[in-house]
Amino acid sequence: MKKKLLSMICAICTIFMLLPTAIYADTYEDFEYSISEETNEVTITKYTGTDTVVSIPDTINGNPVTSIGTDAFAGRDNLENITIPNGVTSIGSHAFDHCGFTSITIPNNVTSIGSDAFSRCWNLTSITIPNNVTSIGNAAFRECSKLQSIFLPIGLNVVYDSVHIISRATKVRYSLDSGKVTITSIDLGYGKSSVDLPAAICGYPVVGISDENLLSNINNHTHYYNWSEKDGKYQGECGICKEKTQEQTVPTIVINAPDQVCRTQDTVVSVTLPEGLTNATLYHEFSHSGSEIDLDASDGLNGKVSHESYPGEENGLKFVVYAKTSDGFEFTVTKTVEILDNHILEHISAKDATASKEGNIEYWHCTVCDTYFSDKDGENEIELKDTVVSRKAPEIIEGKGQSITAGEKKELIFKSNAAFSDFIRVELDGKTLDEKNYTVKEGSTIVTLNKDFVSTLKAGKHTIGIVSETGEASTEFTVNKKTSVIKPSSDKNTTNTGLISNIGLWISLMFTSLEAMGIGLICRKKYKK
Known part of the structure; x- marks a missing residue:
């Protein structure tokens, strides 16, 4: 009895071991789903909402949605538009059976489409099968009576439904290479004379056709130009119809x-x-x-x-x-x-500063990065301001020690070695001089005191200062007192005693001289006798 019980337990365990990995079901918003305990991948099992526009989430609680299950949206004839996330790799049987949308985008990662997946989608007019799809189940598009065209990757076999709905649609085969689509064949459906090509298939541009004879089966298409460039000009040629653009300058x-x-x-x-x-x-x-x-x-x-x-x-x-x-x-x-790796240095020699120009120390300058260095090896970096030697204080170089007489109308000219562009003002005896009393001109800075102003200066020493941005150049000049002159009086009643005494003196001297001469003559006569 124990052996029989043990055998039964072992058999039950073996059966459970052979079953697929366990899954469990749950709900998220308007979606019912199951999740694999082994991979944590989500399968949408049913849509319970009533919206006409639906977007399937790409994850639920952090787990990726990878599959649309059997009958998940079946019978939703009011469903006009649905977005399937890119992570979906499989679409189950009857997943969208009897839905009302006119078109649907199947993500590029889908590899398999189950039987009757889009059957009885009576409004569906065109559909594109991604390049990664390797299998399509039986009657996937059964009774899609308005289906006009279906775009299929080259080499994919499709099982047609029993009433040949898909055989009546135009089948366009394409190849995908380096993100570009080339149309390889066009099988016109019953009663069809041409097909419209989309600008892109599964998001990849349609760039050309493998056989120029296919062009006769194409009605409308979007030009995809292959460009050529020569001698500064460019021109495009459509890879489908070979139409060329006008030549343009690059x-x-x-x-x-x-x-x-x-x-x-x-x-x-x-x-x-x-x-x-x-x-x-x-x-x-x-x-x-x-x-x-x-x-x-x-x-x-x-x-x-x-x-x-x-x-x-x-x-x-x-x-x-x-x-x-x-x-x-x-x-x-x-x-x-x-x-x-190394600076390109130019050597700048030292230069003495003057009153009008700054000087500089010896330094080196990198002509590439505009950096300055105090050494020839370019190791001790400095700033340009560190190389500058300030200008010297200005001096009076002409006009020192001048002198005039008080009241004399004469221009006084003084020259400072400061730059004319640095001139600020003129000061006399520590006070700013009114500009009307002097003129200033270039070369270096020449100040001329007006003669009318000079004649008003009081006797004594005066200090003139020519103030510039670099300092003040100053010197002294002298205004001398006038010499006194005594003028004769114009009063007729005034006795000029000085003049009278001078005349008397001259008369006395004259008589004395005559007397001396007379005595001399008398003596001379006596001596001769």
Whole structure:
């Protein structure tokens, strides 16, 4: 008895082990779903709402929605539009049986479509099967009476339904390569003479046809131009109908960046676009490693690259502008900036300062990064202001020690060696002199005191100052007192005693001389006798 019981338990355990991984059901908003305990992937099992426009969530409670289950939306003939998330890989049998939408987008990740998945969708006019689909179940589009065209990846086999609804629709086969679609065959449905090609299939542009004979089966299509460029001109040719565009001049784009930067220098870049061209993007990478870097910029076409991001082994930074004209021509413009390991230094000799010009110490200047150094090896960085020697205080170089007589009308001229552009004012004896009393002119700074003003100056020493931005140049000049002169009186009654006494003196001297002469003559006669 025990052995029989043990055998029964083992058999039951074996049966449970052979069953699929357990799942459990739950609800989320208007959706019923099941979730795999093994993969945590969600299958939508039923829609319970009444909306005409429905969007299936891509995750539920953090778990990805990967499958639309059997009969999940069956019978929803009021459903006009439904969005299926990109994570869905399978659509179950009868999942959208008898729904009312006119079109539906099947995500590119779907690999399988169950039988009768879209049967009796009587309003459905066109459908595209993604390139990743490897199997479509029997009668997937049964009784889709308005279905005009179906786009199928090349090599995919489709099981037609019993009433040949899908056989009456035009079947367009396509191939997908590098994100571009090429139409490989067109099988016109019953009574059809041509088909309209969409601009894109599953989000990928339709760029051409594999056989030019297919063109006769195509009614409308969107031009996809293959562009060629030669001698500064470009032209496009449609890959489907071979129609060509007019030849146009390639727009000129200028990348404003230095030819060289030092390794310690940020690279500043901006892009100048021609008028009318707005579709452009700036891309940047290092020349050898090819690694992209972030551009510190206020917008996509202006900014700088920090020197801290330069890899040690790199000696070049490349900028690339990707642009697109209004008619669809895509082109690129590039510029490479050389990264220098050493500064390119120019030697600046020391220069003495003057009253009119600043001087400088000896220093070195990098012509690439515009940095200044106090040593020839470029190791001790300084600022430009540290190289400046201030201008000397100005002096009076002409007009020192002048003198005039009080009341004399004479111009006084003084010359300062300060720059004329630095002139501020004139001071006399510590007070600002009115501008009407002097003139000033260049060479270096020449001040002339007006003669009418000079004649009013009092006797004594005066100090003149020519004030400039670099200081004051001053000197003294002297105004001498006038000499006194005694004039004869005009009063007739006044006795001029000085003149009278002088005349008497001269008369006395005359008589004395005559008397002496007479005595001399008498003596001479006596001597002869």
